[in-house]
Amino acid sequence: MVSGAGADPAADALRLAEDVVGRAMRAGASEAEALVIADDSSLTRFANSEIHQNVAESSQTVNLRFVSGRRIACLSTGRHDDDGLRLLVERAAVVVRNVEELEDWAGLPKPDGASAVHPAATWSAATADATPELRADGVRAVISAADEAAVIAYGSFSTGTGAVAVANSVGIRAAEQRASSQLVTVSMSPEGGTGYAEMVALDASTIDAAAIGREAASKARATDKAVSLPPDDYPVVLDEYAVVDITDYLGYLGFSALAVQEGRSFVEIGKRIGSELVTVVDDGADPAGLPMSFDYEGVPKQRVTMVERGVCRGVVYDAQTAAREGRRSTGHGLPAPNPYGPFPFNTVMAAGTTSREELLGGLDRGLLVTRFHYTNTVHPKLMIITGMTRDGTFLVEDGRIVGPVRNLRFTQSYLDALAGVSAVGSSRKTIKGFLGGAVVPAVRIDAWTFTGATEH
Amino acid sequence: MRDLTDRALDTAESLGATYADVRIVRRREESIAVKTGRVEGVAMGETEGFGIRVIVDGAWGFASSDRLEAAEVDRVAGLAVRIAKASATALRRPVQLDDRPPAHGHYETPVKEDPFEVPLETKINDLVTADRRAAAVKGVVFTESLYAAQREWKTFAASDGSFTEQVITHIGTGLEANAIEGDEHQRRSYPDAGGGFRAAGYEFIREVDLGTHAEAYGEEAVALLSAPQCPPGRTTIVLDPSQLYLQVHESCGHPTELDRVYGTEASYAGTSFLTTDKLESGFRYGSDLITIVADATAQGGMGTFGWDDEGTEAQAVPLIQNGILVGYLSSRETAPRIGRRSGGAMRADGWNRIPLIRMTNVNLLPVPGQTLDEIVADTDDGLYLASNRSWSIDDRRLNFQFATEVAYEIKGGKKGRLLKNPTYTGITYEFWRSCDAVADESDWVMLGTPNCGKGEPGQVGHVGHGVSGARFRNVQVGVGKW
Numbered sequence: 001m002v003s004g005a006g007a008d009p010a011a012d013a014l015r016l017a018e019d020v021v022g023r024a025m026r027a028g029a030s031e032a033e034a035l036v037i038a039d040d041s042s043l044t045r046f047a048n049s050e051i052h053q054n055v056a057e058s059s060q061t062v063n064l065r066f067v068s069g070r071r072i073a074c075l076s077t078g079r080h081d082d083d084g085l086r087l088l089v090e091r092a093a094v095v096v097r098n099v100e101e102l103e104d105w106a107g108l109p110k111p112d113g114a115s116a117v118h119p120a121a122t123w124s125a126a127t128a129d130a131t132p133e134l135r136a137d138g139v140r141a142v143i144s145a146a147d148e149a150a151v152i153a154y155g156s157f158s159t160g161t162g163a164v165a166v167a168n169s170v171g172i173r174a175a176e177q178r179a180s181s182q183l184v185t186v187s188m189s190p191e192g193g194t195g196y197a198e199m200v201a202l203d204a205s206t207i208d209a210a211a212i213g214r215e216a217a218s219k220a221r222a223t224d225k226a227v228s229l230p231p232d233d234y235p236v237v238l239d240e241y242a243v244v245d246i247t248d249y250l251g252y253l254g255f256s257a258l259a260v261q262e263g264r265s266f267v268e269i270g271k272r273i274g275s276e277l278v279t280v281v282d283d284g285a286d287p288a289g290l291p292m293s294f295d296y297e298g299v300p301k302q303r304v305t306m307v308e309r310g311v312c313r314g315v316v317y318d319a320q321t322a323a324r325e326g327r328r329s330t331g332h333g334l335p336a337p338n339p340y341g342p343f344p345f346n347t348v349m350a351a352g353t354t355s356r357e358e359l360l361g362g363l364d365r366g367l368l369v370t371r372f373h374y375t376n377t378v379h380p381k382l383m384i385i386t387g388m389t390r391d392g393t394f395l396v397e398d399g400r401i402v403g404p405v406r407n408l409r410f411t412q413s414y415l416d417a418l419a420g421v422s423a424v425g426s427s428r429k430t431i432k433g434f435l436g437g438a439v440v441p442a443v444r445i446d447a448w449t450f451t452g453a454t455e456h
Numbered sequence: 457m458r459d460l461t462d463r464a465l466d467t468a469e470s471l472g473a474t475y476a477d478v479r480i481v482r483r484r485e486e487s488i489a490v491k492t493g494r495v496e497g498v499a500m501g502e503t504e505g506f507g508i509r510v511i512v513d514g515a516w517g518f519a520s521s522d523r524l525e526a527a528e529v530d531r532v533a534g535l536a537v538r539i540a541k542a543s544a545t546a547l548r549r550p551v552q553l554d555d556r557p558p559a560h561g562h563y564e565t566p567v568k569e570d571p572f573e574v575p576l577e578t579k580i581n582d583l584v585t586a587d588r589r590a591a592a593v594k595g596v597v598f599t600e601s602l603y604a605a606q607r608e609w610k611t612f613a614a615s616d617g618s619f620t621e622q623v624i625t626h627i628g629t630g631l632e633a634n635a636i637e638g639d640e641h642q643r644r645s646y647p648d649a650g651g652g653f654r655a656a657g658y659e660f661i662r663e664v665d666l667g668t669h670a671e672a673y674g675e676e677a678v679a680l681l682s683a684p685q686c687p688p689g690r691t692t693i694v695l696d697p698s699q700l701y702l703q704v705h706e707s708c709g710h711p712t713e714l715d716r717v718y719g720t721e722a723s724y725a726g727t728s729f730l731t732t733d734k735l736e737s738g739f740r741y742g743s744d745l746i747t748i749v750a751d752a753t754a755q756g757g758m759g760t761f762g763w764d765d766e767g768t769e770a771q772a773v774p775l776i777q778n779g780i781l782v783g784y785l786s787s788r789e790t791a792p793r794i795g796r797r798s799g800g801a802m803r804a805d806g807w808n809r810i811p812l813i814r815m816t817n818v819n820l821l822p823v824p825g826q827t828l829d830e831i832v833a834d835t836d837d838g839l840y841l842a843s844n845r846s847w848s849i850d851d852r853r854l855n856f857q858f859a860t861e862v863a864y865e866i867k868g869g870k871k872g873r874l875l876k877n878p879t880y881t882g883i884t885y886e887f888w889r890s891c892d893a894v895a896d897e898s899d900w901v902m903l904g905t906p907n908c909g910k911g912e913p914g915q916v917g918h919v920g921h922g923v924s925g926a927r928f929r930n931v932q933v934g935v936g937k938w
Contacts, residue, residue: 041913042539043912043913044542044543045720045912046546047718047719047720047721047722047723048548048549048718048719048720049546049548050546050547050548050549051515051542051543051545051546051547052516052543052720053516053518053720053810054515054516054517054518054539054540054542054543055518055519055520055539055809055810055913056518056519056520056535056536056539057519057520057521057808057809057913058520058521058522058523059503059505059521059522059808060522061503072497073498074497074498074499075499075500075501076499076500076501076502077501077502077503078501078502078503078504078505078522079502079503079504079522084502087502091500094576095498095500095576098498098576098577098580099495099498099580100494100495100580100584102494102495103494131542132538132539132542132543133542133545135542136542136543136545136546139546140545140546143546152719154719154720154722154723155723156723156724156912158912158913184723184724185723186722186723188719188722262597262598263597263636263641264634264636264641266639336497337489337496337497337498337499338497339489339491339496339497339600373726373850373851374725374848374849374850374851375848376846376847376848377846378845378846378859378877378879378936379641379877380641381636381639381640381641382639384936386846386848386857386859386879386935386936387848388848388849388850388851388855390726390850390851407850407851407855409848409850409855409857409881411857411879411935411936411937412936413937449936449937451857451881451935451936452855452857452881452932452935453855454850454852454854454855454883455729455852455854455855455883456850456852456854
């Protein structure tokens with residue numbers, strides 16, 4: 001249950017948003033927008049094959065965008081009692097007088113009849129009903145799988161529900177309940193092997209904890225007694241857990257309209273950045289991901305094709321960046337104030353036709369990488385990223401895994417990597433990305449530049 | 457407050473908790489974002505709530521809420537107990553806490569000029585004026601400047617009788633100039649990347665004085681566009697405090713967190729190579745010049761407080777003494793496992809998060825003898841690296857790679873031409889062992905980061921780092937293909 005909510009948390013959140021908009025308008029705003037995010041989340045964390053942290057949280061935040069002409073003030077509060085809301089609006093009315101005008105302010109987004117909110121399947125009763133005992137059951141299943149393989153289990157099992165509502169003074173009304181659940185585990189063996197597995201789902205009851213436990217445990221055993229490999233250029237097969245890092249950075253560095261408008265993006269519409277096999281869209285309605293119907297400005301999410309067969313086709317917009325180009329928002333706004341710009345929350349990479357065996361079969365001598373760790377941008381416009389491999393890196397020769405190797409550091413242009421995609425897996429996984437759920441396949445890439453090594 | 461904390465503790469104990477603590481936290485935040493000379497946003501936020509942490513049957517439970525009402529306190533205490541009982545079904549090592557004495561008292565960050573009392577107009581004007589100076593530099597495409605202040609009122613009570621109240625104020629500001637040409641995007645930040653932050657009042661903003669430095673940093677961002685690429689190779693590097701603090705943060709601060717050493721972060725951020733056997737064996741972490749202390753009493757640091765979030769008094773804990781591993785950042789649960797009491801490093805990101813072992817102020821102590829300028833003058837050939845641009849380190853904190861915004865070539869003891877896109881990489885203990893000079897007290901400055909991420913659900917920590925600059929030999933630079 002959302003804190004303080006009745007039978008319909010989304011309707012409660014929308015009523016609260018409308019109340020705040022009304023208060024702001026009565027306080028002299030020329031336009032006003034209220035975003036209400038109600039969150040009810042729990043997380044059970046385990047390490048050394050035991051639960052060591054188990055938490056629950058209920059919260060509700062109100063964000064107010066108070067507009068006076070071309071002046072905008074953004075304030076938020078965790079208080080939703082009458083005094084808290086009154087203080088929020090009073091402060092906003094003061095702040096807005098001290099802010100300069102935004103010359104190109106285009107106004108708050110208006111409802112668009114042609115693209116009214118189409119509710120996505122964003123809710124799961126099973127996730128809402130998840131108990132500490134259910135999460136503990138899942139954790140015990142992971143630990144049992146680890147015990148059977150004589151490895152140690154670490155990880156977390158989270159379940160969360162909430163309501164998001166947006167109302168503004170020019171007619172936007174959007175509200176929905178959302179849910180998500182995630183089970184992540186790393187297994188470690190006494191011989192030094194480590195393995196990773198993750199499952200993300202709208203419906204917590206569909207998470208197969210035992211299967212996730214077995215996947216990580218078997219990979220941990222497979223990486224026992226890893227050997228050193230000199231850093232060099234190698235062809236690679238990246239598992240889905242690694243591919244999500246590439247799609248995340250595409251959104252983070254490139255496919256935001258603001259990044260393009262400021263000249264900090266590598267994106268040019270019509271420019272080829274990947275091989276013919278690479279197609280990436282943002283789709284808030286894809287049931288394989290973590291769907292959402294509208295963004296944090298209440299604008300319905302449009303399906304945006306970012307990369308089609310390797311060619312840049314479109315970027316995502318919020319209301320302000322769209323207005324600068326005389327177009328409509330694609331529904332990718334973040335909560336205001338947002339100096340970073342719009343963001344693709346629901347990245348989906350198209351599956352290919354290649355089986356996992358065929359992906360590996362295409363490597364004469366290369367590496368299979370389970371996931372990346374602690375990646376960061378070295379050069380944004382060239383999309384050069386550095387990071388480490390982690391929890392399962394293997395040498396592949398003549399299409400077969402010959403053994404585990406110690407983790408390697410890479411310093412690699414992800415643009416060059418996309419251009420070098422020579423095969424895309426036929427199955428996909430749903431994985432938590434930077435800001436939402438991503439749906440990605442495994443890929444084979446002709447060359448990947450490893451620049452360093454570590455001791456494990 | 458006392459009514460609510462008593463009720464929380466009584467309820468938890470009546471339901472079976474053998475230990476309970478409760479934190480009531482009110483947080484007020486204010487920030488101003490300026491982009492290319494105009495205000496992008498003024499944000500103010502306020503949040504208040506409480507979190508109850510309990511031990512039942514040897515296992516932890518935690519629950520929180522933003523409704524400070526008696527009935528809600530009862531519900532949340534009950535939920536925390538229920539969660540702890542669920543935890544106990546997958547438990548191998550019952551929790552045992554150290555025997556620290558109960559905590560009592562009041563602490564406030566010393567503040568000369570209350571940032572929440574300074575008129576908003578003044579704060580906006582100070583920031584916009586500085587930003588416009590950088591934006592006016594020919595070739596600067598966009599600038600971003602920020603001001604941020606946060607104040608927390610924290611009440612802590614525990615079933616051992618502890619009761620403390622604290623008011624913690626943090627403040628920061630920074631400016632970033634960006635120059636873009638073709639595929640090249642260069643930036644320079646002042647006072648360092650992401651801004652400079654302190655536990656202080658608005659007097660710190662005046663001390664940073666963005667406006668005086670804005671133009672020079674804008675000019676340097678533009679100059680970097682046409683600077684030569686930093687060449688690959690092994691060389692001597694001198695790290696400016698604006699980069700050295702993050703080197704300390706990533707390669708000493710995080711690996712000395714004892715919860716990480718014991719594996720409780722393994723599935724997320726990773727573990728640590730500084731296992732406890734290395735404490736017993738006196739592991740050589742760095743050269744004799746390296747002494748690193750976690751000091752929660754240091755003036756102005758964002759890791760300074762009266763008590764941590766489980767009621768342990770602020771203290772200075774040696775981590776590395778003359779190059780040897782001698783201690784860890786610890787908690788009441790982890791410290792007894794190495795035969796010690798908590799070092800007081802448990803910190804939570806607000807009322808709705810459980811305390812975790814976090815850095816306080818992890819400081820590299822200065823070494824008398826040479827200023828930073830004298831170290832440069834004493835260097836025949838190498839690079840002077842300043843202001844972080846990116847960071848990455850492996851899951852045991854061994855293999856790291858950093859990029860900085862700028863490198864200055866050092867030739868014959870003098871800083872010379874600019875080099876763009878500098879990077880350096882190494883293995884933590886090899887790198888710190890290669891340190892042959894640490895600058896003295898005159899260059900020592902308290903820096904820090906307001907965005908240290910850790911834990912699940914994610915927590916953002918404010919931590920401090922006092923550093924003075926240092927020199928390292930035979931370091932790999934210019935990594936990757938350019």
